[in-house]
Amino acid sequence: MTVPEGQQQRHRPRGGAAVTPVETPTRVPLRVLLRVASVACGIQFGWALQLSLLTPYVQELGIPHAWSSIIWLCGPLSGFFVQPLAGHMSDRSTSKYGRRRPFIVIGCASIIVSVLLIGFAADIGGLLGDGEKKTRAIVVFVIGFWFLDMANNATQGPCRALLADLTGNDHRRTRVANAYFSLFMAIGNVLGYATGAYSGWFKVLPFTLNSSCDINCANLKSAFLIDVIFIICTTYISVTAIHEQPISSIHDVNSEASSHPQEAFFWEMFGTFKYLPNPVWLILFVTSLTWIGWFPFILFDTDWMGREIYGGDPTGDQKYSDGVRMGSFGLMMNSVILGITSVLMESLCRRWGSGFIWGISNIIMFLCFLAMLVLSFVASKADYGSDGVPPNGIVIAALVIFAILGMPLAVTYSVPYALVSSRIESLGLGQGLSMGVLNVSIVIPQVLVSLGSGPWDQLFGGGNSPAFAIAAVASFASGLVAILAIPRSRPSDKSKIRH
Template sequence: MAATASNYQYQNNGQRQHLYNPQRSTAYIVILTLIVGALQLAWSTEFSEATPFLLSLGISKRVLSLVWLAGPLSGTIGQPIVGMLSDKCMLSYGKRRVFILIGCISTSVSLLALSHSSELVGLFTSPFDWDDRTTELAVICFACVGIYVLDFSIAIIQASSRALIVDVVPTGQQQIANAWAARMIGIFNLIGFWIGTLNLTELFPVLGDNQFKILSTLVSVPPQVKTVCYAQLFAWIGYFPLLFYTTSYVGELYLYEKGYPNPALIPPELKQDLLDQSTRVGTYALLSNSIVTLAVVTFLPMLLERIGTRSTFNEKLNLRTLWICSHVVFILCTLCTFFISSYKQAIALFAFTGIPWGGAVWIPFTLISEEISRIKDIIAIQIFYRQQSEGSSIAEDDAPEINSRNSIYCQKILIDFYDNIEYDSGILLALHNVFVSAPQMLSSFASSILFSIFHKAHDDNSYDSSLGWVFRFGGVMAIGAWYISRKVKTKEELYDMDRLMALSIDF
């Protein structure tokens, strides 16, 4: 049920929360968004190392595509639950912070357990004298469970940290805060993927021996948020292979150039070294992607901030325009896989995908955060207007100023409209994540089908092109994201729609 504007401060399960937040310093925003960056370190480890690691345990590509349902499921199920629970949390420590702490502990433990799957399973199976095949199956099952625990733990942090940014940063700084969050993602991606290119078994041999809405029916979602969510539905079908199969795609091209089109036919004495090297080469592609992503999320927000007051430029270069262009670049990159024949070409290609990925980690969150904050500002104006009309005493020092521009929101038609619009950040960001996670399940199933069609037999010594077809399928689906993202509204267009609604009462 949508939040109702009943007083200037709204009561949220015993906690009084201001609709307006004070201006935040840059240092405050940087520290706040460090949570998102640190979380990305865990993601980068999973993106670069988990697929080769699971394949090395004996999991087939078809089964692997189903294992990667963990991420979409954690987003579709876990994040909405965390969002709603944190919205209702009454702990004095803070309604988001306790969930972030729980998620951090769980993520750390699951990463350690996953990376030592064989050793941990061995401790429990050694007394039973199991044969090698049974032990291998036990290790695979343990690793699969570890992936699910890890992804659900990460989902807890992601839902809470994003909602925290919306909760504590004022409307005028939402774009800046989300830009810093995107920069943190880029910086920690660089760190994580750079670590992945190192030969860690030589540097740290002691550490190991391998490279490692339903909700939409319950709430009234703002139209702008709906549009972003629908675009994300198509975009993330394409992003899913980029996240989980890049390392393997580039690594297989590297092995192909070394004379081993089928990794299964590598001589045993060379296999581990070559597989480790192919994983490091594959991680270079993710590293190059992260460098471009960091450049995008560093300089483009600065550029938008500089031209923000120039209406002529702002009409042509804004978040909507950048998002549309990012989809076009992504579509072209995926279709270019038809022409990729070497691992160096693939690394260069995935560097270019850093452009759309930079948009993906910054623009949708900024659009939703700005819309939530915009609605909160409108609700605050309407509450203040009601209090003035009723002659109530107003104790707020930071009460909004009603002027000729925002006075339209005092019209009854707009008061009724926004009374039935949901603006709780936890719920809306959780809903958004459903539209991020659910398409990944579709992409995973589609990947499984494509692997079944194009995957080479175990003893076939020709190159396996199945991963290329998975990327191309993602690019075709991203056309839907490009089309829907053109329907996103700018701030002025949203205001004009509200003004027309207010004027319609006169006709």
């Protein structure tokens, strides 16, 4: 990105704390924004595989259902520490390659290492002497799983911040850029879930099947190998789309940082909360409630399909594996709807207002989670016959629910980021740090869900319904707050937040 001289601005929040100068970019063509956002496709491809396959695979390795949510705890924890730190470091980076692009490249390389560890966990465990109990494979898997979450979080913050840099003060283009990002997330989801739903990858890549890695393991390994190729391609397309001008050529950021009274990053990040106006606090509150709704679904969607709908057992039951693949197919449909909604997002928000669209989408979440609870009850009473195959009506209903949830997911992936990016601008924070502030409101509820959903489900019989009940309540509450309290602002509204 080339920034003409004289167009940089230095902002100072109330209280006099100096911050990194904010670059005001020239107007960037939409095709460039589209290329920059394409990195989300590769990242989300692997994320889709993680969401659809890894909770079931954890249980196939021998980890109990009650503990599977604890494995996911690294996601919110790394999001709490890694994503805001990466965003903050990218705000102040003086690399000759730009502020954001080096973090994106390093993050994507870390994702590649992580997925290789996950895919080859059983092989590594076998080489280290695993027998019937795959203890070593579990250790390698958990290390790869946690490293993958950290790499994802380290990458997505700078990606979002780069789009915000390129759109500057243009609120409409900020919405468009976030819609592009959401669109590519949807495309990555479609490809990732479709890959996870296919059960014949071990035939396409026969070298993945061996004595340590059975068919399900070989399919997972093959899917992650495909992901490696995909991440390399999309990262190249994204980072070559623009040329970021090094910040040191505009301003000596080191001299600015040396006068900064808040040397510790996390002290600085949490110090910014006292400057947030009420509208931003409201957005953060609704975001937290929204993610209390989403995270149980993200954790247990395919597990719910395998357990409650197909009536399978994760420890080697074919019915469970069939249910997981059908769940991946449902998530692929979900991502198609997500992509369509992302394309329409700008016009929907312009017509109805961001707060209203966000609120309605969360009410739809509530209805879908409620329908899942009803469907679980119906499935528990249904006659599956001698072959144990669930009735077509139940499976179709589950797939429809998965598909409908793509609409509110598109809103969650774009609207909160656009709202915070535009409303926090007057505080003078770097966009990387701004995304970190929003991310805090996402990861705290995820930590609570990760710690509580497994034991909570076990307390009520070991299924997924109790966690979905909590998700339904949170979705309904967040929808009401968004509709009633968030102003129905439009992109043409250029007013600043009052302090």
